[in-house]
Amino acid sequence: MNDEQLLRYSRHILLEELGIEGQERLLAAHALVIGAGGLGSPVLLYLASAGVGRITVVDPDVVDLTNLQRQIAHDLARVGQPKARSAAQSMAAINPEVQVEARVERAGPEQLDALVAGADVVLDCSDNFDTRHAVNRACVAHRKPLVSGAAIRFDGQISVFDSRGHDGDPAVPADAPCYACLFPPEAPADAVRCATMGVFAPLVGIVGAMQAAEAIKLLAGSGRSLAGRLQMLDGRSMEWTEIGLKRRPGCSVCDPAVPGAAVAGR
Template sequence: MDFTDDQLMRYSRHIILPEVGGKGQAKIAKAKVFIIGAGGLGCPVGYYLTAAGVGTIALIDNDTVEMSNLQRQIAHSVQTIGMPKVESAKKTFEALNPDVNVVAIQKRISKDNIIDLIRDYDIVVDGSDNFPTRYLVNDACFMARKPLVTGAILRFEGQVTTILPGDGPCYRCLFEEPPPPGLVPSCQEAGVLGVLPGVIGGLQATEVLKLILGKGDVLKGELLMYNALKTTFRKVRVPKNPSCPLCGAKPSITELIDYNEGYCAM
């Protein structure tokens, strides 16, 4: 890839790294990443991947920007209140790096559209805030054989893991089924420290870049848990479940499921 002078300057700190170089930066420029949710996690993930020069970044979210988002959703601003979150984030990302093609999809992701939506992308990032979506994304990425970097946050705690198709456990190996509605509170009910999605989203973006570059070790078969109050990181090994209903030897889940009833809106 031939870099323009602006690109040489913009990506110089990457190009200098032995693990990246011009070849790695060219891989980043060719990569296509699909981000689910333009909220607490989607904003920093998309923002850093934009800064890194990822060629195409799709964002899907059905919501509009509200004042209560601004404590943590760093791609939005008072100027974009009322605007679809994906449009607000697209504006912010394009201002940061015009090299990046930002695809804004103002839709709710569902079992009927997810496979088509992620088809052309290399990596999927889950930044959703609810269990129906988390399971839908896990199942769809398994079926479509897409690497998935999933993150979750609540109060002062967050977690990240990377799920590779056909290699290691999936999210259902960890938790077979979503918890019953109401058992796990949402951020809306329980609160979240505004900076927490920055930490977790930053980790997710890092996982994505390592997948693109093919360098380092990703969180395959491992769940990384961060406690912001205690400032602790804990890595838990997650074994593949041979009787996993999705990726096990005799799967009972062979088509996508919408668990939406009983859960609050995304």
């Protein structure tokens, strides 16, 4: 690190759990962020401010006036612009050293296969189950840690799904679950969106900031991640609930005994 970087990241360097080595890991890391909306906004701003060296953001949508109630990476002047590019502008204003790739496209299985393979951590900030399951499958296939968050109405949740097992973090159980263990893709799911259900504006900031924190910890090799744990927030009372998660036998994504699983043949 040069003198300017030592000064910029001095508050991280002062932390015994991060230090210079942890910050250098962040500077050399590549984060993939799916979604530049309510959750993606705080995620992207915090990753950039923390000095994550490369950040790829994928989002097919454009900034709408209704987004500005909660999507803090965008402003009124950018209404009509692609969210991915708008977020990239905000990130550059905070930290121009970060290399940002803004992809204005939907994250389908083919795109994700290539993008996830080149990332060190993946953050799912999307708003639909199809994308979440596609992201999870790619992360399991490429053994990449996934930080997953969701927020609707006054309810938020966050977890880490780390298919690396002991290869990535000795604290992560070798049989850690994937997203599909919790929400089986074959089970019917109700499509709930902010456009129809509403969302409490600060809620996406709370969950998104926690997603960024989990990703930074994973990249820096600091602390204990949320792998194997799901935290849920009731924003009405500001009460957190945590439940333990285990791998689901017969999971169609992470159980190698199931034909067509993402880990088949590994």
